[in-house]
Amino acid sequence: MNGLSLLAQLLDILLALLLAPLLTGWVNQWRAWLQNKTAPSLFQPYYTLHKLFHKELIVAHQASPLYRAAPYIVFGCMVLASAIIPTLSTDLPLAPAADAIALVGLFALARVFLSLAAMDVGTAFGTLGARRDMLIGFLAEPALLMVLFSASLISRATSLSTIVEGLAHQTLVIHPSLAFAGVAFTLVSLAENARIPVDNPTTHLELTMIHESLILEYSARHLALFEWAASLKLFAYSCMGLALFFPWGIANAKTPLLLLLALPLLVFKLAVGGALLALLETFSAKMRIFRVPEFLATAFLLAVIGMLITLLLTPFGKAA
């Protein structure tokens, strides 16, 4: 662990914290443009966060300490998640603490706390949302794990740094299994980030909302933390996708210059990715909630086939 890797780690966290709302704003802007609406400001998420932090907090009479701790825990989980996903550099001091499996566990931990907190007050919506969110979770988590496994079968490692380094710094090789993994990952991240075919981040319609109904009871700073955590999650997923499927440009932090170069590249990739996400959301229609298991089962099984293909196409003994 040297100074440079420490710097990269700090930069990683700060960048995630600061850029995450911007990414959300960017996606919202593109969505508005594509739907012929007047776009909100790019910085709207920051204004919203600021406003929410200022407001007076109202908590239900019967709310337990769990309810009040959950926003902080969920936020903490998301910060740690973005700290261990390689965004600028693969040489991160925190990375050995959690590999791909632990990362999925981290997302699960956040989800469980969010669901428990939603059930705490005991209103109709909270439990409904918790049930739906866990429904998405129990299919999306294994699918995400399978996507990560497809990548880790290539480099025979579950450590994210090693996977990304292996993908980014080898001679050009095409991995057919990653095509499957890529499609599966797209489906999973749409579901996990409450995006359109599965959930609509802008709706408050009882019959369809998932993520919004979980946090319906929350207000002021708690809500702000949840909103921030949601955008951090989107950021983390985007960075994970970029690191797995478009890893070029992520430095291994041997030289500070590369680190500097990685930043604009990352911003560029994120901008393109955000616009594509908005495009995808505009093109597709929200599906019924009972179709969601089908949607996620498709992702899960595609990722499994991806792993099968890795095993088929790599000759014996050469799996390295």
Next chain:
Amino acid sequence: MSALIAQFINLLAALLLMLSFAMLAQRRILTLIHLFTLQGITLVLSTTVVGYVTSQPHLYYSALLTLLLKVLLIPALLYRVIDRLRVRREVETLINIPTIMLLGILLVMLAFYLAQPLSQMSSSVARGTLGIALACVLLSFMTMITRSKALPQVIAFLSMENGLFFAATSATYGMPMVVELGIALDVLVGILILGVFLFHIREQFDSLDMSNLEQLRDE
């Protein structure tokens, strides 16, 4: 360089499999046709690349033939058919989709298992692809079995032929030109006959539900 091209063919094979899988899981006829067209494009690409690697010019012709037939002509015909028959709606499958896909995975495993010794004997550039081609054929078969309407069954049948064609090009560098032309013609004639057949079914039963055919048996 040739290693990279082999990987590219593998990638195309994987795409073909993915498209077959998507067809298996798809409810809408229109999307099925889109997927079929995409499969055709993948096939054209892979045939061209194999032709380039092995420098066999006849593969170029067969790629061209595929392009004309499977990317342009047949999809156009299918569009006309669904326009005339007005069957753009979703089609319910006989078993629910996750179960179908689970069975699909088992089929893929079976195909890979069966193709393992074959592809180890083969010396062509893309030896692993044989299993994938076999899997495509089995998946298309599965699609045919699980649909109740006639049109998806026809499309699945065509996609099965795609799988066979891919197996031929990737494993043995294509069939003799005469055979290929013959097959192409067969497919064309086949789809025309099926089209006529479909119209007749609809005239007879006012629907394309194949379960109506059960009424035809002897009591």
Next chain:
Amino acid sequence: MPLDFVLWAVLAWLLIGTLGLMALRHLKLVARVLFPAGALVGLCLFGAAALALDTPPHTLILPLGLPGLPFHFRLDALAAFFLMLIGACSAGISLFAGGYFRQGEGTPPGLLCFEFHLFLASMTLVIIADDAYAFMVFWESMALSSYFLVIANHRLAEIRRAGYLYLLMAHVGAVGILLCFGVLQAHTGDYTFQNLRTQQLPPAAASLGFLLALFGFGTKAGMLPLHIWLPEAHPAAPSPVSALMSGVMLKTALYGLLRITFDILHTPQWWWGVVLLGLGLATALFGVVYAAVQVDMKRLLAYSSVENMGLMLAGTGLAALFSAYHMYPMAALALSAVLYHAFSHACFKSLLFLATGSVLHATHERSLGKLGGLIRTMPWVAWLTLIGTLTSAGLPPLGGFVSEWLLLQSFLFTPGLPNSFLNMLVPVVAAVIALVAALAGYTMVKFYGVIFLGQPREDKLAQAKDARWLERLGMLWLVAGCLGLGLFPAPLLAFTHETMHLLTGTSLAEVTQQSFWLLIPVAQQSASYGPIIFLLGVVSCSLLAYAFVRWFYHGQLRRGAPWDCGFAAQTPRMQDTAEGFGQPIRQIFEPFFTLQRELPSAFDQAPHYRVQIFDPFWNWLYQPVVLMLNVCSRTVGHLQQGRIARYLLYSFLTLIAILLLVKR
């Protein structure tokens, strides 16, 4: 001598039990003195077993039992590991039991104390038994003592029925084990394990022995389709007993399977591994899907035990597969995952069962649909249970996650089995394990959320009393186990090294001792997991967020009513129920369930909704057997006419037949 210590511990437990018999209705003495003393003995056993891990195997022959058939005892690393598990878990459960048992609940406390400690002693003796004879004696006494514990509340007919089913299945399983020993001794007539180990059986006989062992121990472990007794017996028993059965007794089945497959039969064949893997995964998936739709809290936990045993069996199968192909380091990795999971499951499942006991005492409700909001009236139980719930859901940085992590690692690093078909199983199996783990999370959120969160669904819940201090202490000890196993995997995994050596001839010693903070199964580059850093990361990020929010903004807070969606007449009964929470699972896995639904019609005066889920195996497998038995017994019943002369005739005929037989 550790073995002597273990035997002294057993003796101490028996003594405590006898004292309990003497003070039959003396609740104070039994609860405040005897049960805590039993817990102390458990701790001593834990310590002695931990010491015995490193010492070479130690044997002892006691001239007890039948003449000419002395009991053989042996304490090696495998036995020591399971003794540690028994000691550690029983300590917490005994403490809790001290606060739990009350007057007037069926069996008198002194008798319960006797049965409880007899149960503990026989489990310990099963583990150290070194000949088939002793093993079967202790195995049976374990089954019997637990049977009497299960029917402690024998006034209820359903509990008697559950106990009967349990006893029946236990004996069916015991027959399997008995036959297995018969096959393994290979006509030598010598039933000591030492002799069984030296036999070189032909493959067919070895396979037969393995299958019989799988049947026998699988019955005890709740393996599909022999699990049928488990979801009946575990909920019926008093909660500390359920905890002991689920947390500890199930592990004796795992012990037996490991002992026979890896120690006595020393070289597994590859298809044994496939059978174990398949059955284990099926059991795990079945268990978790059924757990997710249960509405009785103890039954939910029982199905979750089925799931966890399934995962352990799958891991064992994987290890057998690796051993068969001589890939011993991989086998060691898989086995270490199994042993770690056994220990953490023992901790969290005992904890959760104890928690249901506290809830049951406070509310007299087992049905999830009538609980809710207990976190406000029972904060101790609720917060301790939260840890157990998170562990059970397999979330980092707790104990359940470590074993899942290790298990998935051993799948991923499969460096190509020499059989292409088996190779292709790897992704599928990993996918099933991931799915099971995620579904366990779903189930546990349901379990915790419906019991402890929300608003109390019944008025009486407002008067619920929190657990008493002995109960809290027992639960705290188990929580410490969950946390410790989660946070210090690398040093704790070192405890399994000797066991690994015994079973596979190799261990992970070189790799896991690289670092105290990080768990590294192969090489740091490929995979590592540091739970302490992980926990510190989450906690410090959360605290920093808290501090910053306070610093830059404000900490004002106002209490108000929750938003009622514009419908003011809401009551707590309108909350989502446990049935509702399980509904998506019921929908997705519909083909796997046998459902019975009563839906109210629009004109019902007293609308009634009921969904009942049956175990399909009961209809498919057991009902035909029962019918067949009934037919047989009816046929035999014709012989019985109730007249003495007829019975005398039967005896007479039998006598003649025997005489003729002897003459020949």
